[in-house]
Amino acid sequence: MKINDVILRTVTKIIVFIILTFGVELFISGHHDPGGGFSGGLVLASALLLLYMTYDIETVHQGIPFDFKKIAGLGVFLAVAGSAVSMLFGNSFLTQGKGEVLLPIFGATEISMVLLFEAGVALTVVGVVVTVLLTISEDVK
Amino acid sequence: MIIPLLILLPFAASLFVPSLYTYVHSRKIGWAVLPVPLVLFIILCLQIPNVAAGETGYHTIRWLTSAGIHFTTHLDGLSMIFGLLITGMGTLVVIYSTYYLSEREALGRFYMYLLLFMGSMLGVVFSDNILVLYVFWELTSVSSFLLIAFWHQRRRSREGAQKAMLITVTGGIGMLVGFLMLHSMTGTYSIHEMIGMAGDLPSHDLFIPSMLLVLLGAFTKSAQFPFHIWLPDAMEAPTPVSAYLHSATMVKAGIYVVARFIPLFGGSELWFYLVTFTGLLTLLWGSFNAVRQYDLKALLAYSTVSQLGLIMSLLGMGSAVMLDLPGADLSLFAAAAFAGLFHLINHSTFKGALFMIIGIVDHELGTRDIRRLGGLAVFMPVTFTIALAGSFSMAGLPPFNGFLSKEMFLEASLAVQQLSLPGIHVWVPVVAWLASVLTFVYCLIIVFQTFFGRQQQSPAWVDRGAHDPQPGMLAAPGILGLLILGLFFIPNILGKWILRPAMDAIYPAYSGIPELVPHIRAWHGFSPVLWMTLGIITAGVFLYVFLRKWRVLYTVPPFSWKIDNMYSLLLVQLESHSHHLTKRYMTGHLHRYFLYIFSFFIGMMLVALAFIWRQAFDLSNDSLVNVNEYLLTAVMMAAAISILFVRSRLIAILLNGVLGFTVAFLFVVLSAPDLALTQIVVETVTTVLFLLTFRFMPDWTKERTSRKVKAGNAVIAVMTGLIVIVTALAVQGNRLAAPISKFFEDTEEMRGGGNIVNAILGDFRAFDTMLEIVVLFIGGLGVYVLIKLKSRKGDGPHED
Numbered sequence: 016m017k018i019n020d021v022i023l024r025t026v027t028k029i030i031v032f033i034i035l036t037f038g039v040e041l042f043i044s045g046h047h048d049p050g051g052g053f054s055g056g057l058v059l060a061s062a063l064l065l066l067y068m069t070y071d072i073e074t075v076h077q078g079i080p081f082d083f084k085k086i087a088g089l090g091v092f093l094a095v096a097g098s099a100v101s102m103l104f105g106n107s108f109l110t111q112g113k114g115e116v117l118l119p120i121f122g123a124t125e126i127s128m129v130l131l132f133e134a135g136v137a138l139t140v141v142g143v144v145v146t147v148l149l150t151i152s153e154d155v156k
Numbered sequence: 157m158i159i160p161l162l163i164l165l166p167f168a169a170s171l172f173v174p175s176l177y178t179y180v181h182s183r184k185i186g187w188a189v190l191p192v193p194l195v196l197f198i199i200l201c202l203q204i205p206n207v208a209a210g211e212t213g214y215h216t217i218r219w220l221t222s223a224g225i226h227f228t229t230h231l232d233g234l235s236m237i238f239g240l241l242i243t244g245m246g247t248l249v250v251i252y253s254t255y256y257l258s259e260r261e262a263l264g265r266f267y268m269y270l271l272l273f274m275g276s277m278l279g280v281v282f283s284d285n286i287l288v289l290y291v292f293w294e295l296t297s298v299s300s301f302l303l304i305a306f307w308h309q310r311r312r313s314r315e316g317a318q319k320a321m322l323i324t325v326t327g328g329i330g331m332l333v334g335f336l337m338l339h340s341m342t343g344t345y346s347i348h349e350m351i352g353m354a355g356d357l358p359s360h361d362l363f364i365p366s367m368l369l370v371l372l373g374a375f376t377k378s379a380q381f382p383f384h385i386w387l388p389d390a391m392e393a394p395t396p397v398s399a400y401l402h403s404a405t406m407v408k409a410g411i412y413v414v415a416r417f418i419p420l421f422g423g424s425e426l427w428f429y430l431v432t433f434t435g436l437l438t439l440l441w442g443s444f445n446a447v448r449q450y451d452l453k454a455l456l457a458y459s460t461v462s463q464l465g466l467i468m469s470l471l472g473m474g475s476a477v478m479l480d481l482p483g484a485d486l487s488l489f490a491a492a493a494f495a496g497l498f499h500l501i502n503h504s505t506f507k508g509a510l511f512m513i514i515g516i517v518d519h520e521l522g523t524r525d526i527r528r529l530g531g532l533a534v535f536m537p538v539t540f541t542i543a544l545a546g547s548f549s550m551a552g553l554p555p556f557n558g559f560l561s562k563e564m565f566l567e568a569s570l571a572v573q574q575l576s577l578p579g580i581h582v583w584v585p586v587v588a589w590l591a592s593v594l595t596f597v598y599c600l601i602i603v604f605q606t607f608f609g610r611q612q613q614s615p616a617w618v619d620r621g622a623h624d625p626q627p628g629m630l631a632a633p634g635i636l637g638l639l640i641l642g643l644f645f646i647p648n649i650l651g652k653w654i655l656r657p658a659m660d661a662i663y664p665a666y667s668g669i670p671e672l673v674p675h676i677r678a679w680h681g682f683s684p685v686l687w688m689t690l691g692i693i694t695a696g697v698f699l700y701v702f703l704r705k706w707r708v709l710y711t712v713p714p715f716s717w718k719i720d721n722m723y724s725l726l727l728v729q730l731e732s733h734s735h736h737l738t739k740r741y742m743t744g745h746l747h748r749y750f751l752y753i754f755s756f757f758i759g760m761m762l763v764a765l766a767f768i769w770r771q772a773f774d775l776s777n778d779s780l781v782n783v784n785e786y787l788l789t790a791v792m793m794a795a796a797i798s799i800l801f802v803r804s805r806l807i808a809i810l811l812n813g814v815l816g817f818t819v820a821f822l823f824v825v826l827s828a829p830d831l832a833l834t835q836i837v838v839e840t841v842t843t844v845l846f847l848l849t850f851r852f853m854p855d856w857t858k859e860r861t862s863r864k865v866k867a868g869n870a871v872i873a874v875m876t877g878l879i880v881i882v883t884a885l886a887v888q889g890n891r892l893a894a895p896i897s898k899f900f901e902d903t904e905e906m907r908g909g910g911n912i913v914n915a916i917l918g919d920f921r922a923f924d925t926m927l928e929i930v931v932l933f934i935g936g937l938g939v940y941v942l943i944k945l946k947s948r949k950g951d952g953p954h955e956d
Contacts, residue, residue, distance in 0.1 A: 041833070049829040051914040057837035064844060084940065091933045094926050108219055129918040132925075136917075139929040143936030144841060150943045151849060 020069065027069040034062035042137055043130075052133030056140030063145055072149065083149070087142025094135025097128065158203075159215055159229040159282050162196055162239075166275035173271060174264040182263050186254030189267045193246035193274060200239050207236050207657045210667075214284065214348075224345055228284040233657025237497060238281040238405075238412050240654070241504050245404040246274050248632035252512055253396035255629035256519060266306060266394075273299035273401065280409050285345045286335040290328070293373070296406050297324045303401060304393040316389035319723070323386045324376050331373025331413075337366035338420075351419045351664060358423060367421045370413065371430055378410025378464050381438040382719050388457040395515030398453065403460045403507040411464065411500060414471050418493075418662050422478035425577065432572070435469025436587050438462065443594035447703075448710045452514045452524040452606065455598060456507065459550065462595065463503050466565060470496030473568050476575060477663060487671035488571040493662055494674055495564035497655050502557045502643065506549040509636035510602070513543045516625050516633070517606065526605045533607040538624045540607045542637040549640045551599035551696075552592065552689065557643035560676055562592065566685045589688055596696030597703070604700075647676040754876050761879045765886065774889030784825045792818045805856040813843040830913040 042055030066075050102108055169192045176185050206213070217227040231239075250270070257263060276299055279292030297320075305317035335345075341360050342350045357363050374380075379387040390402050401407070414431060421427040442462025449455040474493025477486055516539055517532065518524045533540040545556055552562030569588035572580055624630065643650060651673060660667035680686070699706070709715055741752065795814040802808050816839035823832035861869075900912055900920075917925045 045911060045914045047911050049833055049911065049913075051830070051911065051917065053917070054830065054834045054837060057834065057841065061837055061841055064841060068844070084937065087933050087936055091930055094929055098922065098926060102217060102219065129914075132918055132922060133914070136925065136929050139933055143932050146936045147939045148845065150940045151845070 023069050027065055031062050031066055034058060034065065038062060042133065045133060046127060046129065052136030053140055055133075056137035057144065059137065060141045060144035063141070064148060067145075067148065067152075072152070083142045083145040085142070087139050087146060090135045090138030090140070090142055092135070093138060094132050097131040097135060101128070158199065159213065159231050160217060160227060162199065163229065163275055163278045163282060165196065166192055166271040166278065170268045170271035170275070173268040177264055181259075183254075183259045185263045185267055186250055186257075189271065190247065190250050190254075192271060193243050193250060196274075196278075197240070197243035197247055200236065200243055203231060204236065204653055207231060207233055208653045210657070210660065225287050226285055226345075227288055228346060229282045230284040230348065231282065232661040233654070233659065234412070234415055234661040235281045237501065237654055237658050238408065239278060241408070241501070242274060242277045242281070242405050245400055245504060245508055246270075248508065248635060249396045249400040252399070252515075252629065252632040253394070255626065256396055256515055257394065262306075266303075269299055269302045269306070270397075270400070273303065273406070277405055277409070281412055284347050286338065286347060287345055289347075290332050290335060293331070293377075293409065294325060294328050296409060297321055297328060297377075300324070300390070300401050300406055303397045304390050306394055306397065307392070310392065312389075313392040316386075316392040320386040320390045322727075323383055327373045327376025327383065330369045330376075334366040334369025334373065337362040337369070341366070347416065354420050354423070357420065363424070364426065367424065367427060368430075370417060370421075371427075374410035374413040375434060376410070377413075378407050378468065379438075379461050380410070380434050380465060380468060381441050381461075384438060384442065384461040385720050385723055387461055388454050391451075391453045391457045395453070395511060395518065398457075399508050399511035399515070402457070403511055404504040407460065407464055408467075408500060408504075411467050411471065411496075414468065415493075415497070415658075415662055418471065418475050418478065419664055422475035423480070425479065428472055428475050428479060428577075429579070430472070431475065432469050432472030432584075435465045435467070435472055436584065436591075438465025439469060439591045440465075440587055440594075443591045443598065444715075446598040447594055447601070448707065449598075450525055450527055452517070452526060452529075452602065453511075455526075455602065456510055456514060459595070459598060460507060462591065463499075463507065463550070466591075467496050467499050467503065470499065470565060470568060473572050474662070476572070477666070479575075479577075481575060481577070485571075485574070486666070486669075487674065488568070488574070490659065490663070490666075490672045491564060491674045492568035492571065494651075494655060494659060494672075495561050495568055497658050498647070498650070498676070499558075499561035499565065501650065501654075502549065502561050502640075505636050505639045505643065506546040506556070506558055509542055509633045509640065510546040510550070512633040512636070513539055513546065516629060519629075520623075520625055526601065529606045530609040531607070536607075536624045538630055538634075542630070542633045543607065544603055545637045545640045546633075547599040547602045551596045552692070554678060555644045556640050557647065558640075560644065560647055560678060563680065563685050563689065564674075564676075566592070566688050567683075570684060585688075589692065592688075592692045593695045593699065596692050597699050600696065600700045601703075644678065651676055751872065754872050758872070758875050758879060761883060765879070765882060775885065778888055782825075785822065788818050788822045788825065792822075803856075805853065806850065809843065809846045809850065812846075813839060816842070830911070 038055050038058035041050035041058055042052060043050075045051030045055060063075075063079070066079075098108055169189070173185070173189060176188055180188050203213075213229075213231040215229050219226050250267070253266070253270075257266065273296060276292045276295035280289055280296060283289040283292060301317045301321040304320055305313050307313045338350060339345055341357060341362050342353050344350060344353075376383040387402060387407065391398055393402070439462050442458050442460075442465055446455050446458035446462060449458060470492050474489055474496060476489040477493070514524060516536075517529070520536070521529070521532075523529065549556030549558035552559050566585070566588060569585040572584050573582060656673045659672045663672060666672055741748075792815055795811045795818065799808050799811045799815075802811065816835065820832045820835035820839060823829075823835055900916070
C-alpha cells in the first residue's frame with residue numbers, strides 16, 4: 016500500500032534543519048546552560064531519525080553517506096585521544112584547558128578543551144543511536 | 157625522553173602494518189617492518205657508553221597523579237641487556253621470517269602482532285612503575301596468544317595458545333596482587349623507590365606473601381616447573397615466533413623480574429631456596445624430558461625450559477650475596493649471578509640459531525621428526541655448520557660461548573656448598589652435573605640424528621635434491637652463529653660494557669666493587685670444574701651410544717607421568733561443571749531473569765535495611781512537595797497501573813511514553829532542565845523505536861499464567877517498589893559522608909563552566925563519561941553484530 020505522506024515529507028524538509036540547528040545550539044551552549052554533548056547528540060540523532068522515517072534508508076544514505084559505526088568510533092577516539100593531549104604538556108590525563116579567542120563576528124569567544132571532549136560524546140551518541148536504529152529496521156525487513 | 161618513544165614506536169608502527177598491503181607487495185612487508193627493530197637496536201647501542209658509565213636515565217610522563225601511577229621509564233644495565241635482546245633478536249627474526257613465511261600468509265597480521273609484542277616487551281623491561289610493568293606484562297601474554305594461534309584454523313594451535321594464555325595470565329594476576337602488597341608496604345609504585353626502602357621490608361607481614369606472588373608470576377612466565385607445560389605446546393606457533401618469543405625474549409621476562417627484585421627480596425633465605433631449587437628442578441626435568449622427544453621443535457622447547465631453569469638457579473645462587481652470611485665469599489656468589497646474565501645472552505644466541513635452523517630443515521624437507529631425518533650434513537653444509545655451533549655451544553663445548561657460562565655454572569654449583577645453610581649439600585653440584593650430561597645427550601641427538609647417519613626408508617627429499625636454502629634465510633642464523641663463536645673469544649668486552657652495569661643494577665648496595673665482575677677465562681686450570689666437564693663429555697657420549705637401551709626408562713612411572721594430564725583434566729572438569737551450572741539458570745525466559753534480578757535486589761536490600769532500621773528515619777530535612785509534583789505523580793501512577801490492564805500493544809507503548817514524558821516534566825518542576833531535556837529526547841527516540849518495530853511484532857496474546865505465578869509476580873513487583881521507596885526515604889536520614897554539593901558551589905571559578913551538570917560530566921568526573929561512551933559504543937556494536945550475525949546464520953551453515 017502506498018502511503019500518502021506529502022505533508023510529512025514537506026514538513027520534514029524544513030523541520031530537520033530546525034532540529035539540527037537546535038542540536039548544535041544545545042551542544043555549544045552546554046558549557047554554561049542546559050545542553051551539552053549527550054543531549055545535543057541525541058537531538059541531532061533524532062533529526063536523522065526523522066529523515067530515515069520520512070524517506071527510505073537509501074535516499075538518506077545518498078545525501079548523508081556516512082558509516083555511523085565509524086562516526087561512533089571517531090567519537091570515542093576523539094574523547095580519549097583529546098583527553099590524552101594534555102599529557103603531552105605535562106598535565107594529568109583529562110586536564111581540560113581553556114582560553115579566549117578573538118573571532119571575526121562573535122568577538123571574544125571562550126574556547127575550552129571540554130568542547131573537544133563533548134564533541135566526542137556527541138558523535139558517539141549520534142553514531143550509536145543511528146547504528147542501532149538502522150540495524151534494527153534493516154533486520155525486520 | 158628517548159626510552160618512552162622507544163616503547164611507543166613499535167605500537168605506533170603496528171597500527172600501520174595492516175595497511176601496508178596497499179603500498180607494497182606482500183612479500184616485501186617484512187622489509188618494510190625491518191627498520192623498526194633495527195632503529196631501536198641502534199638507538200639502544202648508542203646508549204651503551206652512557207649506561208656503562210653508570211648513568212641511569214629516568215623519565216616520567218605524569219599520568220594519574222592522584223594515584224601515583226606514572227609512565228616512568230628507566231634505562232640501567234639490566235634493562236639494557238633485555239632491550240638489546242628484544243630489539244636485536246627482533247631484527248634477526250624479521251629478516252628470517254621474511255623468507256620463512258610464504259606470501260600467501262596473513263603477513264600484515266603477523267608483523268602487527270610481532271611489533272605489538274616487541275613494544276609490550278620493551279615496556280616490561282623499561283617500566284619503573286610496577287603497575288605499568290604489569291600492564292605490559294599481560295600485553296606480552298596477549299600478543300603471544302595471538303602469535304601462537306597465528307594458524308588459527310589448526311585446533312592444536314588454538315589449544316596451545318589457550319594453554320599459554322591461561323597459565324601465564326593466571327601467574328600474572330598473582331603477580332599483580334603481589335605488586336599491590338608491595339605498594340601497601342612501601343607506599344610507592346616505583347621500583348627504584350622501593351629498592352631504596354628495601355631495608356625495612358623483611359619485617360613486614362606482607363613480605364613473604366608478596367614475594368611468593370611475584371615469584372608465581374615470574375615462574376609461570378619463564379616456564380619453571382611445574383608451570384613449564386605451556387611452553388612445548390606453544391611450539392605450534394610459526395618457527396620465527398618460537399625463536400623470538402619462546403626462547404629469546406618473552407620467557408625471559410620472568411628472569412628479568414627475578415633479577416630486578418633481587419635487591420628487594422634477595423636478603424630472604426626463602427627467596428634463595430625457592431629460586432635456586434625451582435631452577436635446578438626445572439633444569440633437570442627439562443633436560444630429562446628433552447631427550448625423549450622425537451620432534452626437533454619439542455626437543456628444543458624442553459631444552460629451553462631446562463636452560464631457563466639453569467639461568468633461574470644461577471640468579472638464585474647469586475642472591476646469596478645479599479644473605480650476609482659470615483665467612484661467605486662475596487665474589488663467588490656474585491659470579492653466579494654474573495654467569496646467569498652471561499648465559500642469558502648466550503642462550504638467546506644459540507637457541508635462536510637452533511630454532512631458525514630447525515625451521516629451515518622443516519621448511520626444506522617438510523618434517524621435523526628425527527626418526528625420518530638423517531644424513532643432512534651432505535646436502536645442507538651451511539645449515540649443518542650453524543647447527544653444529546649452536547648445539548655444541550648449548551652442550552658447553554669450546555670454542556663456543558656456551559662453554560664459558562656452563563663452566564661458570566658448574567663453578568657456582570660447587571661454591572654453593574660452602575654456604576652454611578641447611579639443605580645444601582653435595583647434591584647441588586650432582587644435579588647440575590647430571591642435568592649437564594642430559595643436555596649433552598640431547599645436543600648430540602640434534603647434531604647426529606639429523607645431520608649424520610643414514611637416511612631411513614629412502615625419503616623423498618633425496619630424489620628432489622635437498623639443499624641449503626637461499627642465502628637470505630641463512631643470514632639471521634648465520635649472524636647468531638658468528639656471535640656464538642665471537643663471544644667465546646671476546647667475552648670480557650661484553651662483561652665490561654653490558655654485564656657490569658647490569659650487576660650494579662642487581663646489587664645496588666655493592667655497586668662499583670670490582671669483585672662483582674669476574675674476569676671470564678676460557679682456560680681456568682685443572683680445577684674440579686674441568687674434571688666435571690670431562691666427566692660430562694664421557695658420560696654423555698656413553699649415554700648417547702646406548703640411547704636405545706635406556707630409553708625404556710621413560711615408560712616407567714614416575715618418569716612417564718605428565719603434568720599435562722592434570723591440566724587437561726582440570727580444564728575439562730571446570731568446563732563441564734560450569735556448563736551444567738549455567739544451563740540451570742540460563743533458561744532463556746526473560747521472566748525468569750527478572751525474577752532472579754529482583755529477588756536478589758529485594759534480598760540484599762532487606763538485609764541492608766535491617767541494619768539501618770534501628771536508626772530513625774529522619775524526614776525533617778525533606779523538601780516540601782508542591783501541587784505540581786502531586787499532580788505529575790498521580791499521572792505517572794495512573795499510566796503505570798493502566799499498562800497492566802490494556803489489551804493492545806499500541807496503547808501500552810503509548811502509555812509507557814506518557815510515563816517517560818511525565819518524568820521529564822517532573823524534572824522540569826524540580827528544576828533540572830538538563831535531565832529533562834535528555835529525558836525528553838531519549839523518550840522520543842525510544843517511543844519511535846517501539847513504533848518502528850511495532851508492525852513486525854507477533855500478535856499480542858495474553859499469556860495464560862496460573863494464579864500462583866501471578867500472585868508471585870505481584871508480590872515481587874510490590875516488594876521491589878516498596879523497597880525502593882523505603883530506601884529513598886532512609887537515605888535522607890543516614891548520611892555517611894558530608895554532602896558534596898558545597899564542593900560544586902564554586903564551579904564557575906574552578907572550571908569556568910556555568911552549567912554544573914556539564915562541568916561534572918566533562919571535568920570533575922570526565923573519566924566516568926569517557927568510559928561511559930566507550931560502553932555505549934560497545935553496546936551499539938553489540939546490537940549491530942548480534943543482528944547481523946543472526947541474519948547471516950539463517951542463510952547457510954555458520955562457521956564454528
